[in-house]
Amino acid sequence: MQMRNLHWQCNASTQPGVMPRFYKKTLLRTTLLALLLCTGAYYKYYISKLTAVRRYEGKTKMMRHASEWNQTTTMEEWNKTIAARKKHLLRICQKYGKPQNPNVLTKDLTPEILVSEIHQLIYCAIPKVASRNWKQVLVMLSGKSNITDISDFDRLNIQVQKPPYPGRYFPALRSYSEESILYRLKKHTTFIFVRHPFERLLSAYRDKIAVHRDTHFYRPIRIKMVSKYKKNATVEQLATGLGVTFPEFVDFVIDTYRSKQSLDSHWMPYHQLCEPCNIQYDVIGKYETLENDARNFLELISAKNVIFPSTAKHASHAQEYIKEYYSQLSPKAVLELWQIYSLDAEMFQYDFPSDSWNLFPNKS
Numbered sequence: 001m002q003m004r005n006l007h008w009q010c011n012a013s014t015q016p017g018v019m020p021r022f023y024k025k026t027l028l029r030t031t032l033l034a035l036l037l038c039t040g041a042y043y044k045y046y047i048s049k050l051t052a053v054r055r056y057e058g059k060t061k062m063m064r065h066a067s068e069w070n071q072t073t074t075m076e077e078w079n080k081t082i083a084a085r086k087k088h089l090l091r092i093c094q095k096y097g098k099p100q101n102p103n104v105l106t107k108d109l110t111p112e113i114l115v116s117e118i119h120q121l122i123y124c125a126i127p128k129v130a131s132r133n134w135k136q137v138l139v140m141l142s143g144k145s146n147i148t149d150i151s152d153f154d155r156l157n158i159q160v161q162k163p164p165y166p167g168r169y170f171p172a173l174r175s176y177s178e179e180s181i182l183y184r185l186k187k188h189t190t191f192i193f194v195r196h197p198f199e200r201l202l203s204a205y206r207d208k209i210a211v212h213r214d215t216h217f218y219r220p221i222r223i224k225m226v227s228k229y230k231k232n233a234t235v236e237q238l239a240t241g242l243g244v245t246f247p248e249f250v251d252f253v254i255d256t257y258r259s260k261q262s263l264d265s266h267w268m269p270y271h272q273l274c275e276p277c278n279i280q281y282d283v284i285g286k287y288e289t290l291e292n293d294a295r296n297f298l299e300l301i302s303a304k305n306v307i308f309p310s311t312a313k314h315a316s317h318a319q320e321y322i323k324e325y326y327s328q329l330s331p332k333a334v335l336e337l338w339q340i341y342s343l344d345a346e347m348f349q350y351d352f353p354s355d356s357w358n359l360f361p362n363k364s
Helices: 002-010 021-070 075-095 131-142 178-187 197-209 219-229 235-240 246-258 287-300 313-326 331-347
Strands: 113-116 121-124 189-194 283-286
Touching (some): 075 283, 113 131, 121 131, 197 219, 197 313, 219 246, 283 287
């Protein structure tokens, strides 16, 4: 009986309608291989489409970002936007247990918070957020200058950051007595302009650190960066601080913050520079909508005759540089940097850099 069964199994290939085991295995392998090839081809197709979509979204965001510079809103619409920004800021301050309370202010206020007595204004001049233009406006509004056209500042090479303009035209709020500070915070119109923290940081690096000339003011900081972070630095680089790369600059900012040392005003976080949870700013403007915000704000303070200089050309350049510089950083460095500025971003409604920034090409 066993012999007969064995004989039948061995001759199964000759039985009509029965497929031999060898052919079954071959067919199965072929089918699996075909499925893998098809899956691989589809995956490649899917990735190419996804990449194209992300590129399109990135270009669309960049176009939308640039187009925001040209938008115009009515005063009523603008007031609603400002109210929404203020409401959001208050909610974030309350979220972290930092209610807006001017009574907790001390003499530790930064010198960037300026006062214009003529128009009863208090302005936090954040470097790299059109602060030079706003200082020019304050000089014109002071009534103490013969300048009537804001373009004269550049034409005559007048530096509003240098004497006699600071102090004489817009003294720092911290120079007043505590009682006077609280009085002015209640009576004056307070305003601030912000931008995406990563864009501002890059602008500061390009303007103050990545220079092709030896500017004396930032030389000590650059020399410190070169001596600590640059490998195989030349004698000239050690003497002048020239040649600091963006990753080296970022390492310096991260290490300075970790060691709880004070950051330079050009890359100090907004919440430290301007006390937005203790000063209830009446107007929160944004660099992304600078011209529209500036126009409406000047109308608000009855200074419609002042024309704020156009800076729209900088919008496209900022977006171009973002990918070039931030893609040089490791994901770890970007995340550590974001920890420094994440509160600013949350306060003023800026997102973590999206895929459209393309920060991490082929990096682990």
